[in-house]
Amino acid sequence: xxxxxxxxxxxxxxxxxxKHVRTTFAEEALRLGGKGAEEIRRTGAVDAADDQVESxxxxxxxxxxxxxxxAVWEAEVPSALWAIPPQPLPxxxxxxxxxxxxxxxxxxxxxxxxxxxxxxxEQVLGELxxxxxxxxxVSLEYGGTGTPFSRFAPFLTQMATVDxxxxxxxxxxxxxxxxxxxxxxxxxxxxxxxxxELASGRRLxxxxxxxxxxxxxxxxxRTTAVRDGDxxxxxxxxxxxxxxxxxxxxGLVCLIDAQPAVLIVDLPPTETPxxxxxxxxxxxxxxxxxxxxxxxxxxxxxxxxxxxxxxDGLTIAYHGLNRGRVALCANAAGVMxxxxxxxxPWARFRRTYGQAISTRELVQRRxxxxxxxxxxxxxxxxxxxxxxxxxxxxxxxxxxAKIFGxxxxxxxxxxxxxxTHGGRSFLRGHLFGDNxxxxxxxxxxxxxxxxxxxxxxxxxxxxxxRRFFExxxxxxxxxxxxxxxxxxxxxxxxxxRPLWNYAKWYAGWKLLPTHRPDLPPLPGxxxxxxxxxxxxxxxxxxxxxxxxxxxxxxxxxxxxxMAELSSRVQLLVVMLCTSLYAGRHNDEVVHxxxxxxxxxxxxxxxxxxxxxRDFRDLTDLGAAITDGGGDLTAxxxxxxxxxxxx
Numbered sequence: 043x044x045x046x047x048x049x050x051x052x053x054x055x056x057x058x059x060x061k062h063v064r065t066t067f068a069e070e071a072l073r074l075g076g077k078g079a080e081e082i083r084r085t086g087a088v089d090a091a092d093d094q095v096e097s098x099x100x101x102x103x104x105x106x107x108x109x110x111x112x113a114v115w116e117a118e119v120p121s122a123l124w125a126i127p128p129q130p131l132p133x134x135x136x137x138x139x140x141x142x143x144x145x146x147x148x149x150x151x152x153x154x155x156x157x158x159x160x161x162x163x164e165q166v167l168g169e170l171x172x173x174x175x176x177x178x179x180v181s182l183e184y185g186g187t188g189t190p191f192s193r194f195a196p197f198l199t200q201m202a203t204v205d206x207x208x209x210x211x212x213x214x215x216x217x218x219x220x221x222x223x224x225x226x227x228x229x230x231x232x233x234x235x236x237x238x239e240l241a242s243g244r245r246l247x248x249x250x251x252x253x254x255x256x257x258x259x260x261x262x263x264r265t266t267a268v269r270d271g272d273x274x275x276x277x278x279x280x281x282x283x284x285x286x287x288x289x290x291x292x293g294l295v296c297l298i299d300a301q302p303a304v305l306i307v308d309l310p311p312t313e314t315p316x317x318x319x320x321x322x323x324x325x326x327x328x329x330x331x332x333x334x335x336x337x338x339x340x341x342x343x344x345x346x347x348x349x350x351x352x353x354d355g356l357t358i359a360y361h362g363l364n365r366g367r368v369a370l371c372a373n374a375a376g377v378m379x380x381x382x383x384x385x386x387p388w389a390r391f392r393r394t395y396g397q398a399i400s401t402r403e404l405v406q407r408r409x410x411x412x413x414x415x416x417x418x419x420x421x422x423x424x425x426x427x428x429x430x431x432x433x434x435x436x437x438x439x440x441x442x443a444k445i446f447g448x449x450x451x452x453x454x455x456x457x458x459x460x461x462t463h464g465g466r467s468f469l470r471g472h473l474f475g476d477n478x479x480x481x482x483x484x485x486x487x488x489x490x491x492x493x494x495x496x497x498x499x500x501x502x503x504x505x506x507x508r509r510f511f512e513x514x515x516x517x518x519x520x521x522x523x524x525x526x527x528x529x530x531x532x533x534x535x536x537x538x539r540p541l542w543n544y545a546k547w548y549a550g551w552k553l554l555p556t557h558r559p560d561l562p563p564l565p566g567x568x569x570x571x572x573x574x575x576x577x578x579x580x581x582x583x584x585x586x587x588x589x590x591x592x593x594x595x596x597x598x599x600x601x602x603x604m605a606e607l608s609s610r611v612q613l614l615v616v617m618l619c620t621s622l623y624a625g626r627h628n629d630e631v632v633h634x635x636x637x638x639x640x641x642x643x644x645x646x647x648x649x650x651x652x653x654x655r656d657f658r659d660l661t662d663l664g665a666a667i668t669d670g671g672g673d674l675t676a677x678x679x680x681x682x683x684x685x686x687x688x
Contacts, residue, residue, distance in 0.1 A: 091302075092501075094353030095360045096435065103433045106505050110438045110615055113579040114586070115506060117551075119559050125622050126428030129190035138174035138187055139197050145169045146204045155205060161329055162207060170208070171243025179216035181225065184237035191365060192427040195372045199423065202376025203383075203678045206480065207329040209376060213369035214285045214330075215240070218488075220247035220306055222362035223293045227304075227348040236291065236306060245308070248285040249293045250335060251359050253278070258493060260356060265296040265337065267305060273341045274298065274305060279320070280335040286319070287331050288312050294342075295355045302355030304348045316340040326483035364440035367488045368426045371447030374484065375419035378451060381459040382412050383678040384473050386668055388463055391683055399462075406664030407657065408458040413667060414639030415450040416674055417632055418616055421623030422446060441498045442612050445491045448484035455481035469684050492605050499608040503590060506583075510547060511590060513540035551583055564625040565633060571640035572625075575618035578647070582611060610647060617643045631672025634663045 096104050105111055109123040149155040149166050157163035170176065178194055180186025189197075194216075201209035215221060224236050239245040256262040265278025276296060286292060289311045293304050310317060320334030350357040389400035389409070399405045422443040429436040460467045460474050467474040474481070485491050514537060518526060521536040528534065534541070559576040561569065586607060593600050617640045624636030638660050645652060666672070 091354065091356035091360060094350070094357040097352065098357075098361070099433070099435045103435060105435055105437055105501055108434060108436065108438055109429070110442075110579075110611070111502065111505070113576070114502060114583050114611065117554055117580045117583075119576050119579070119618075121560055121562055121622075123429075124425065124618060125562065125626065126192075126425065126432060128192035128196075128424065128428060129431050131193045132182075132187055132189060134174075134182070135178060135187040135189040135193065138178060138189075139200075141173040142170055142175040143201060143204060145173055145175075146201065146208055150205065156329060161331060162211070166208075167211075167243065167246065175212065176215055176243035176246065177241030178212070179221055179225075180237050180241035184233060185241040186237070190427075190431050191368070192424065192431045195368050195423045195427040196420075198369055198372040199376040199379075199420070200677075202373045203379050206373055206377050206380075207327075209373050210369075211246075211285060211330060213366055213373070214249075215247050217365035217369050218249050218362045219285065220249065220291050220293045222365065223249070223304060223348055223358050224306060226361055227350055227358050228306075229349065232306065232346075232348070240291065245289070245291045246285060246287075247291045247293070248283050249295075249359070249362070250280040250283045250286070250307075251293075251295045252280065252282050254281050254334075257282075258490070260295075260302075260359070263295065263297055263302060265294075267294075267296045267298050267303065267342065269298070269344065270341075272344050274344055274347070276305070276307075276337040276340040276342055278337050280337075281320075282324075282332060283335055284327060284330060284332045286333055286335060288317075288319075292335075293348075293358070295359055298347070302359075304350070304355045304358045305342050306346045306348065307342050314340075325479040327480070363488060364426075364430065364436050367440040367444035368423055368430070370484055370488055371419050371426075371443040372423045374447035374451040375416055375423060377481065378412060378416050378419070378454045379675050379678050380473060381454055382409065382416070382667070383675040383680040385409060385412070385459060385462050386675070387680050388683060389668055391686075400665070400668040403657070403661045405462055406661035406668070408462055409664035409667050410635070410638055410660035410662075411642065411664075412454055412458050413631065413635035413663060413672070413674055414642065415454055417624060417635040418620045418639050419443075419447050419450060421620040421636075422616065424623060425619050438498050438501050439615075441489075441494055441501075442615050444488050445494060445498075445612060446616050448487070449491055452482055452485055466684050472684055473681055495608040495612065496601060496604045498612065499604045502608075502611065503586060506587065507590065510540070510544040510587075511594070513543070515595075516540075548587070551587075554580065562622070562625065564621065567637045568621040568625050568633065568640075571617055571621040571637070571644070574644060575614045575621070575640075579611070579614045579618070582614070613643045613647045617647075629672060631663070631666065631674065634659065634666075635672075635674075638663060 101107065109120070112118040112120065112123070145166065146155065155162065155166060174187060177186035178189040178197075179191070180188070182188045198209045198212060201212070220236065221240050224232060224240070228236070236245075240247055251260065253262070253264060255264065265276065265280065267274035267276045276294070278296065280294075283292070286309075288309055290309055292307050292309060294307045295302060295304055297303070313319060316337065316339045318336045320336055322334065324332050348358055386400075386409070389405050390398055392399045394402070426436055426439045426443045429439055455474060455478065463472065463474060466472055469475050488494070489497065517537045517540050518524075523533060523536060526533040526537060559573060561572050561576070564572060589600075589603060589607060590597060593603070597604065620636045621640055624632050627633070641652075641656050641659075644650075645656075667674070
């Protein structure tokens with residue numbers, strides 16, 4: 043995966059296109075928030091890029107029409123937006139998926155899935171190309187299968203149960219690599235030039251965004267491309283670029299005339315004085331190629347530049363990230379199935395004091411909780427992928443999937459898988475010992491969790507801030523008020539119109555009637571969780587607006603408060619999504635797993651201790667899974683038990 047990410051760190055106070063508002067609010071931020079002019083300029087550029095991405099979508103698919111935004115600010119939970127069925131699978135896609143899985147299984151059985159350098163070898167990648175693997179997300183017109191994302195994402199979960207690296211490479215190539223930028227922003231000529239090559243796998247792709255000094259702060263880009271006739275001359279350095287090798291195709295984010303731009307670059311077949319790879323010791327992503335790139339006068343045809351319309355290169359970069367975030371969650375669902383398949387035979391085999399540890403409550407609780415984490419990821423993947431297929435931007439929803447999936451995988455690896463296997467976890471050849479960095483690194487991919495959670499919070503409050511807080515700020519500026527007092531009649535008069543509008547909204551929110559949401563039929567416990575989540579989603583706007591009112595422009599520096607509020611909203615979203623997902627399935631293990639996860643999330647939200655019933659239901663679920671109940675690990679081959687003492 044790439045570590046390319048967007049992390050806006052300020053609450054918007056004016057539309058980027060309104061230069062006057064941007065300037066006056068910059069002055070206020072300097073005074074109240076202690077921000078420097080350079081930071082304001084850079085975060086303003088991020089706001090502008092975010093608005094440009096938003097403008098790519100019709101109003102009914104923008105963030106303000108998203109399920110989370112409607113629930114929090116409009117007190118609406120339309121069930122159709124929380125339960126979107128997957129689109130039909132194209133006839134051409136089914137054999138591609140089947141054959142691709144067969145290629146990977148065959149090489150894993152033969153011991154040829156990794157080459158002498160411990161990387162996925164070209165032979166395996168080539169056989170996957172022959173199967174059509176790299177063209178799943180490319181449209182039929184250009185040689186792919188045109189697979190809907192709602193079918194592609196769960197297929198990645200299935201592939202990840204066989205090999206997570208190969209599943210991840212499909213996401214790098216198709217979601218955050220060159221495929222999405224060319225399909226979305228390419229001209230007809232550019233699509234004809236690159237998409238057939240990318241679909242066939244003759245050229246694999248990557249996206250080169252991150253730099254040594256531009257990770258979370260992408261406004262710090264320094265790689266430049268200078269026009270020279272019919273070419274651009276590129277100079278600069280990229281870092282942590284997954285799937286890059288000579289001969290591959292990259293989407294390169296660089297500065298052209300001091301503005302971010304994207305060039306599609308066919309790298310030469312060998313390194314040259316103007317193009318070199320920077321190799322380093324990276325403990326994660328060890329089975330694929332992740333390197334830095336050094337450009338020194340590297341020439342690219344000017345026709346390779348993508349046109350983002352009214353946006354810039356950051357617009358293109360941000361567009362593909364949402365698919366990558368959902369793919370990460372899908373991969374986590376597959377990896378955790380591997381962990382469960384590894385834990386079950388060990389729990390049956392390992393005995394303490396004459397009893398198999400599968401009979402011990404702690405181990406049973408771990409398996410029950412792991413089942414909940416898996417079902418939660420499955421639910422988020424289905425929901426978010428469905429939203430993207432419907433045409434929604436899905437910014438906030440996909441962030442929730444990324445954060446939950448990566449944190450669930452981390453918890454599963456350390457708290458559940460490692461502790462169950464004990465000392466054997468650290469043996470070479472053990473699933474945990476060999477992959478601990480792979481299990482933890484997704485917390486950083488596509489945005490570190492807490493920082494990305496603040497980006498979620500910003501997206502959530504953006505429209506509310508513009509609608510109510512920005513007019514108050516403008517009135518303050520026009521009246522010359524620095525610290526208005528609500529006890530001063532002159533101050534109230536100067537701010538009367540924006541304060542009245544805000545007061546009307548706040549009164550309407552306070553008087554919002556408590557009502558039962560329009561939910562589909564659900565089993566008792568799942569309905570309770572869905573109603574709990576819905577109720578608190580509809581009421582949390584008061585706490586959010588109160589925080590905005592209290593801190594105003596200083597909220598940008600209240601990162602801990604933003605992160606905490608963001609986390610609580612995310613808990614409710616996962617709870618509602620998971621309970622609705624489980625209600626659409628007849629598998630009792632899925633029901634029990636969802637129930638257990640939702641109880642855990644409820645306790646995290648309320649701070650209440652677990653009850654004996656909570657423990658009993660989780661341990662009963664874990665015992666049932668150990669005895670073969672459910673099909674969460676169907677088709678997953680467990681690794682051998684290491685250092686068997688028999």
